[in-house]
Amino acid sequence: MLKKLPQGAATFRGRGLAFVHGSHIVVKVCPECSQWNAPRAADTGVCGWCAYVPFCEDVEPVVEIETAA
Numbered sequence: 525m526l527k528k529l530p531q532g533a534a535t536f537r538g539r540g541l542a543f544v545h546g547s548h549i550v551v552k553v554c555p556e557c558s559q560w561n562a563p564r565a566a567d568t569g570v571c572g573w574c575a576y577v578p579f580c581e582d583v584e585p586v587v588e589i590e591t592a593a
């Protein structure tokens with residue numbers, strides 16, 4: 525069974541940037557090559573530059589930075 529993915533904005537162990545819809549991971553910024561992904565490649569869940577494929581285990585929710593004192 526796949527673990528429950530965090531929904532919405534996420535990172536790959538603190539690197540890159542992804543957006544999760546259900547079990548679908550859209551790679552926005554690749555954690556391997558740090559490139560903004562092409563929209564067509566992003567929608568397929570891989571990096572269009574280095575063909576990085578995200579692992580579900582690496583996906584972590586983006587921690588909102590609290591600015592309120």
Ligand SMILES: [Zn+2]
Pocket residue numbers: 554555556557558559571572573574575576
């Ligand atoms: Zn890449």
